[in-house]
Structure formats: structure tokens, C-alpha cells
Amino acid sequence: MNFSSATAQRRLVIVGFLIVPLTLLTVFSLYPFFQLIWFSLTDWDGLSPNKTFVGLENYRRIFVEDRALLLPLVNSAYYFVGALLQLALATYFAVILSRGLPASNMFRMILFLPFLLNSVAVSIIFRDFLQLDGGLDALMTLVGLGAYTQEWVQNPNIVKWSLMFASIWRYLGFMLLITYGALQAVPVDQYEAARIEGASEWQQFRFITFPTIAPILGLQVILATVGSLEVFDVPFLITGGANGTKTFIMATLEEAFEFRRVGLAAAMSIILLSIVMVVIALQRLLFQRGAVT
Amino acid sequence: MSISLRTLLAASVAVIAAGPAFADNADGQISGDITFYTHFANFVDNGRWDDWVAEFEAKYPGTNVDVVAVSNYRKDMPVRFASGDYGDVLNVLDNLPPSDYANYYAPIGDLALRDTHQFVDRYTVDGEVYGYVYGVNAEAVVYNKDAFERAGITSVPTTKTELLAACEMLKSAGIVPFQINMGAGWPMQQWDKAALLFANDGGYYEQALTQADPYAPENAYGQSISFVEELFDAGCTEPDYTANNWDQSKTLLGAGEAGMWFLANWSVPQAVVAGEALGLENVADSLGMFPLPINDTGTPAVLLNPDWALGVSANSDNIPTAKAWIEFLLTETDVSNEAGFIPGDTRIEPTMPQLVELLATSPATIEAGTPSSDFKQAMADARLDFMTGTYIRDLVLAEDGAAALADVNARWAAATGN
Numbered sequence: 001m002n003f004s005s006a007t008a009q010r011r012l013v014i015v016g017f018l019i020v021p022l023t024l025l026t027v028f029s030l031y032p033f034f035q036l037i038w039f040s041l042t043d044w045d046g047l048s049p050n051k052t053f054v055g056l057e058n059y060r061r062i063f064v065e066d067r068a069l070l071l072p073l074v075n076s077a078y079y080f081v082g083a084l085l086q087l088a089l090a091t092y093f094a095v096i097l098s099r100g101l102p103a104s105n106m107f108r109m110i111l112f113l114p115f116l117l118n119s120v121a122v123s124i125i126f127r128d129f130l131q132l133d134g135g136l137d138a139l140m141t142l143v144g145l146g147a148y149t150q151e152w153v154q155n156p157n158i159v160k161w162s163l164m165f166a167s168i169w170r171y172l173g174f175m176l177l178i179t180y181g182a183l184q185a186v187p188v189d190q191y192e193a194a195r196i197e198g199a200s201e202w203q204q205f206r207f208i209t210f211p212t213i214a215p216i217l218g219l220q221v222i223l224a225t226v227g228s229l230e231v232f233d234v235p236f237l238i239t240g241g242a243n244g245t246k247t248f249i250m251a252t253l254e255e256a257f258e259f260r261r262v263g264l265a266a267a268m269s270i271i272l273l274s275i276v277m278v279v280i281a282l283q284r285l286l287f288q289r290g291a292v293t
Numbered sequence: 294m295s296i297s298l299r300t301l302l303a304a305s306v307a308v309i310a311a312g313p314a315f316a317d318n319a320d321g322q323i324s325g326d327i328t329f330y331t332h333f334a335n336f337v338d339n340g341r342w343d344d345w346v347a348e349f350e351a352k353y354p355g356t357n358v359d360v361v362a363v364s365n366y367r368k369d370m371p372v373r374f375a376s377g378d379y380g381d382v383l384n385v386l387d388n389l390p391p392s393d394y395a396n397y398y399a400p401i402g403d404l405a406l407r408d409t410h411q412f413v414d415r416y417t418v419d420g421e422v423y424g425y426v427y428g429v430n431a432e433a434v435v436y437n438k439d440a441f442e443r444a445g446i447t448s449v450p451t452t453k454t455e456l457l458a459a460c461e462m463l464k465s466a467g468i469v470p471f472q473i474n475m476g477a478g479w480p481m482q483q484w485d486k487a488a489l490l491f492a493n494d495g496g497y498y499e500q501a502l503t504q505a506d507p508y509a510p511e512n513a514y515g516q517s518i519s520f521v522e523e524l525f526d527a528g529c530t531e532p533d534y535t536a537n538n539w540d541q542s543k544t545l546l547g548a549g550e551a552g553m554w555f556l557a558n559w560s561v562p563q564a565v566v567a568g569e570a571l572g573l574e575n576v577a578d579s580l581g582m583f584p585l586p587i588n589d590t591g592t593p594a595v596l597l598n599p600d601w602a603l604g605v606s607a608n609s610d611n612i613p614t615a616k617a618w619i620e621f622l623l624t625e626t627d628v629s630n631e632a633g634f635i636p637g638d639t640r641i642e643p644t645m646p647q648l649v650e651l652l653a654t655s656p657a658t659i660e661a662g663t664p665s666s667d668f669k670q671a672m673a674d675a676r677l678d679f680m681t682g683t684y685i686r687d688l689v690l691a692e693d694g695a696a697a698l699a700d701v702n703a704r705w706a707a708a709t710g711n
Contacts, residue, residue, distance in 0.1 A: 047374045047389075048396060132533045153535050156692065239535050240478065241683075243690060257371060258681060259673045260388075 082164035083224030112173035123237035390666030424602030428634020430557035481682025
């Protein structure tokens with residue numbers, strides 16, 4: 001190889017810099033992914049050295065025989081509703097905080113802080129917060145609302161809302177940041193023109209702000225859908241799946257490690273991946289301008 | 294430049310691959326390092342493992358035992374199994390079907406303690422022994438005598454009615470009557486074991502394989518679930534049942550803020566340690582045991598169930614030392630008695646006063662039979678985590694109990710082909 005030409009050297013530098021990240025990507029992302037697809041076509045039990053190829057048997061089992069395995073996906077609907085609520089709140093805060101009011105930097109930081117905290121630590125603290133006579137009950141008694149304390153986690157009707165609240169608390173800041181960034185792109189002179197014409201705040205939002213940030217909101221709806229399908233840490237640490245809060249990923253892990261059917265669990269994860277990809281494809285179709293700008 | 298790099302890479306890979314072979318102990322000498330995965334984290338805390346390791350290393354100079362405590366054994370160890378490296382000495386995982394023991398554990402039938410140990414057949418497959426039990430558990434109710442006194446209970450309940458009445462009295466005294474530790478999950482396995490009490494037959498598991506609906510309310514398993522559900526619905530159990538309060542429940546029982554729990558003799562030393570950590574004295578004197586009154590006949594039975602067994606990993610590099618460690622632990626130390634078991638070695642007498650009190654009244658005893666591979670496989674196929682407790686928790690918490698039981702029965706029937 002001729003090392004003296006400038007193109008060859010440039011090529012060498014590019015390849016040299018790319019080799020390390022590509023190797024890491026292949027070893028830790030691509031190889032396990034293809035191995036997972038391979039596992040889903042076997043009946044491996046997670047321990048024995050032999051894996052027998054069974055074709056699409058696992059998939060047939062999930063869709064035909066054991067449809068109960070797909071039931072936990074219903075719980076994702078609650079998290080999706082919560083995520084939409086979260087999006088509305090994030091947009092509201094983003095619009096207010098982009099006005100340049102005093103201390104809006106500080107409020108932005110306060111709202112974003114929960115996202116920076118470790119998710120496991122946050123879930124464990126929420127578990128103690130929501131317990132009987134835990135933090136929330138103590139706070140309510142202090143404020144004088146002691147009569148309204150509920151069984152936040154024990155009551156099967158309330159527990160889903162409690163978990164949704166924990167999830168919203170954590171991810172609101174992230175959505176806020178993205179929406180805030182999108183708001184910076186709205187041209188200011190349009191607001192001025194509208195104000196001169198006498199448009200109200202709500203009309204300004206509806207006709208100027210919203211159409212401009214609609215693609216970003218569309219992106220956030222995808223993120224919300226994917227996130228609610230894949231939710232795991234919040235219910236696992238707070239309730240352990242009791243009271244009907246088991247989610248799809250928890251069921252997959254249980255299938256793999258307690259019932260020792262790694263092949264079936266791998267098929268379940270591939271199915272989840274397919275659902276997510278279908279959702280993304282749908283969104284791209286429906287919101288043509290939904291490409292990440 | 295590239296050629297020499299390639300050779301260097303190949304050479305280093307070869308050295309790394311050959312490395313373990315150099316450390317292999319094939320000549321039978323008791324020396325070298327072994328790793329011991331144990332679930333007894335309490336002995337790490339009070340330093341007993343260090344004492345016993347020192348004794349072993351003094352007896353066999355040149356050995357080194359590395360004790361690693363694993364907290365959720367049944368869930369954490371299988372992950373290590375999949376990697377192929379799971380130490381040298383470890384517990385024999387009981388959620389493995391016995392037919393799989395040969396794949397993961399080395400045969401240790403040539404140890405002398407085979408002749409003096411109990412429950413050896415449980416871990417014998419095709420004539421080879423794969424595990425020796427720490428000891429035997431008497432599954433019964435552990436109660437706090439001071440708590441009973443404060444509630445005004447004068448005698449130990451021998452019928453179910455008396456038990457529920459005792460719960461009411463404890464509740465009025467502000468003491469948690471009966472802890473089932475649903476939040477921790479694994480203590481709910483007791484109701485898998487209690488099914489044997491309700492069936493009055495140690496071999497009930499094999500019988501359940503032939504039934505289509507062992508969870509029907511009139512069959513033993515169904516009766517066991519109904520019993521714990523009754524306790525739960527009557528408010529006899531702890532108010533917070535979702536969080537894992539295992540450590541706190543030990544302290545409550547030791548301090549007398551809780552009345553009873555249905556575990557076994559191994560839980561007594563743990564409650565004692567937890568109580569003493571609070572600064573209380575003579576906690577051991579205030580704990581006692583009585584058989585679980587499952588009905589109103591007045592003559593409840595005690596279930597004898599072997600506890601964890603020690604085995605040697607099939608991938609171990611130092612099998613002679615691993616076997617020596619097992620023999621040393623089970624015959625020359627009092628680990629079984631300190632853990633609160635009836636020692637597996639028949640030559641060692643049980644010393645725990647609570648056990649002596651329990652067995653003094655000569656209650657009927659039922660020896661638990663070995664769950665067969667078919668039974669364990671059927672449990673896994675029906676998606677019921679045997680001896681782990683999650684499905685029992687879901688059954689107790691189900692809003693429509695009858696429908697949930699029917700669903701479990703349907704899964705069982707599909708799994709066993711009944």
C-alpha cells in the first residue's frame with residue numbers, strides 16, 4: 001500500500017478512528033442482536049450447552065397457544081396516556097419558560113433535574129414515598145389532608161396512576177428540554193405581528209407556535225409510545241409486578257430466568273421490537289414532516 | 294508490521310486460553326484456591342465464615358477459600374451458570390430438574406459422610422450423589438412469647454380457630470399477628486410446602502402430577518392457598534405487602550412487635566441476630582415454635598424439609614479441595630446448628646432450644662418427598678414458579694380468587710396433559 005499519497009493517508013486516518021467505535025458497536029450491539037434472533041429460533045433453556053433449532057415454534061406459541069403472554073402489553077396503555085399528559089405539561093412549561101421571564105433558567109433546571117438522577121435510585125425512593133405511612137402520607141398529614149391518604153400502591157385501582165406519576169416526574173424534564181429547543185426556532189416577528197393584530201395568547205399558540213413545533217411533538221409521541229411499551233424499572237422496583245402492574249419486559253425476563261425458556265423470551269423481545277418498528281413506520285407515514293430535523 | 298502484530302495477538306490468545314489449564318488441580322492434593330458461593334449472608338456479617346475458613350486453612354495448609362455471599366440465590370445463580378463459571382462449592386439449585394444435576398455438578402459420592410448424612414437420596418441421580426444437605430428444617434410457626442403475653446394469649450394455638458382468635462388478640466394489642474412477607478416474594482414458597490401438610494402426605498407432589506386441578510379449593514394445594522388467603526383477608530398479616538420488608542420483619546419478630554411467622558427453625562437465629570442488633574437481650578429466650586394448625590383437629594403436624602445442599606461445580610478447577618471443604622463444613626463445624634437446622638449429619642445433635650421445645654411434644658412429622666423432574670418441568674410449563682412464591686402472591690392478591698385459581702388449574706392441566 002502506498003502510504004505517501006494524501007488520499008491514502010486521509011483514508012487511513014478515517015479508518016483508524018472508526019475502527020474502535022465500530023468494533024465496540026459490533027461486539028456489544030450488533031452481535032448480541034443477531035444472537036437474540038438466533039435464540040428466538042431455538043428452545044434454549046439458558047443453562048445447557050445445546051441449543052436445538054426449532055424454527056418459528058416460539059412465535060407460533062406466543063400468538064396461538066399462550067396469548068396470555070402478550071397481556072402485560074395492556075399495561076403500556078396507562079403509561080402511554082401518562083406520556084401524553086407529560087407532553088402536554090412539557091409543552092405548557094416550555095412555552096411559559098421561553099418568554100424570558102425572571103428566573104426561568106432556574107425553573108428550567110429544576111424541572112430538568114429529575115431526569116439527571118439515576119432511575120433506580122429514583123424508583124427506590126418513590127417506593128418508600130408511596131408506602132403506607134410513607135413520605136407522601138406524612139406530607140399530606142402535615143399539610144392537613146391526612147384524611148385523604150389512600151393506599152397508593154396497595155389499591156389495584158390507584159397503583160397504576162401512582163406509577164404513572166413516578167414516570168411523569170422523571171421524564172418531564174427531558175420532554176421539556178426538547179420542546180424548548182424546538183420553540184427557539186419559531187420566528188419572533190410572527191409573534192409581534194400577531195400581537196399588533198390583537199391575537200390572544202391562546203390564538204398565538206394555536207396558529208403560530210403549534211404548527212412550527214408539530215414535527216417535534218410528533219417525534220415525542222413516538223418516543224412516548226416506545227417508552228411506554230418498554231417501561232420496566234419503575235414498576236419493577238416499586239411494586240415488583242404485584243397488583244397487575246407487570247409489564248411486558250418484566251414478563252419476558254421472568255420467562256427467561258425463572259421458567260428457563262430463553263428461546264421463548266427472545267421471541268417475545270423480537271415481537272416487541274417489531275411492534276415498535278411498526279409504530280415508527282406508521283408515524284412517518286402519517287406525519288410526513290416528522291423526520292428528525 | 295501487520296504480520297508481527299497478528300502473531301502477537303495469536304500468541305496472547307493462546308496463553309490466555311491455556312491459562313486455566315495450568316491452575317487445574319488434577320492430582321488430588323487438597324491445596325489451592327476455591328470460591329464458595331453461599332446464601333448465608335448472616336455468617337458473613339457476624340464473622341463466622343472467617344472463623345471456619347481459618348480453621349479449614351489451618352487443617353489443610355496451602356488452601357484458600359473465598360466466600361462470596363449471594364442474596365437472591367435462586368434468581369442470581371442461574372445467570373452465573375450460563376457463563377460457565379460458577380465457583381467451586383455452591384448450593385445445588387433446586388429449581389433444576391434432578392436429571393440435569395450431572396450437567397452442572399460433579400459427583401461427590403465418594404465422601405465418607407455419605408453414610409452418616411440424611412436425605413442423601415434426594416440428591417442422588419443414577420447412583421451418583423451430587424449434594425449433601427446442610428440440615429433439615431422443621432417447617433412450623435415461630436412465635437414471640439413476649440408478644441403473646443402482651444396480647445393475653447395464654448396457650449399456644451393448636452387449632453385453626455384458636456390461631457385466628459390469637460391473631461385478633463394480637464391485632465388489638467397493636468402487634469402484627471402473622472407475617473407472611475409477601476413483599477419479599479420468596480417467603481411465599483412456604484405455601485408450596487404447606488400443601489404437603491394439607492395432603493398429609495410427603496409425596497403429594499407426585500400425586501398432583503396426576504390431578505387436573507390440584508388448586509381446586511378442595512384439593513391440598515388449593516387448601517394451602519385458601520389458608521393464606523384467609524389470613525390475608527382477615528387482616529392478620531402485615532399492612533404493607535408490596536415492599537420487601539424481610540429485614541424489618543426479622544427485627545419485628547425479634548423485638549416482639551410481630552407475633553408469628555410460618556417459616557422454619559433456620560429463621561430463629563436470624564430473628565435473634567436482628568433483635569440483638571437493636572440492643573435487646575435474651576431475644577432467643579422469647580422465641581418459640583409450634584406446629585402450624587391447619588385445621589381444627591388439634592393435632593397439627595410438622596413438615597421435615599431438607600434445606601439447601603452443598604455441591605461441587607462440574608466446571609471446578611479444584612475438585613479435591615472443594616470436596617474437602619464440604620466434608621469439613623458439614624462434619625467438623627457446627628454451621629448446621631448455628632444456622633438453626635437439625636444437622637444433616639446424624640451424629641450431631643440438634644442444639645437449638647426452640648427445636649427441642651417443638652419436638653418435645655412429639656408432634657406428627659411428615660417427611661417431604663423429592664419433587665421429581667417431571668413435577669418441576671410441569672410447574673415451569675404451567676408458568677408457576679415453584680418455591681419462589683410469585684404465583685402464590687398473585688393468587689392471593691387476585692380480585693376474583695375463584696377465577697384466578699381456575700386459570701392456574703387450566704394451565705396445570707395443559708402442562709401435565711390431564
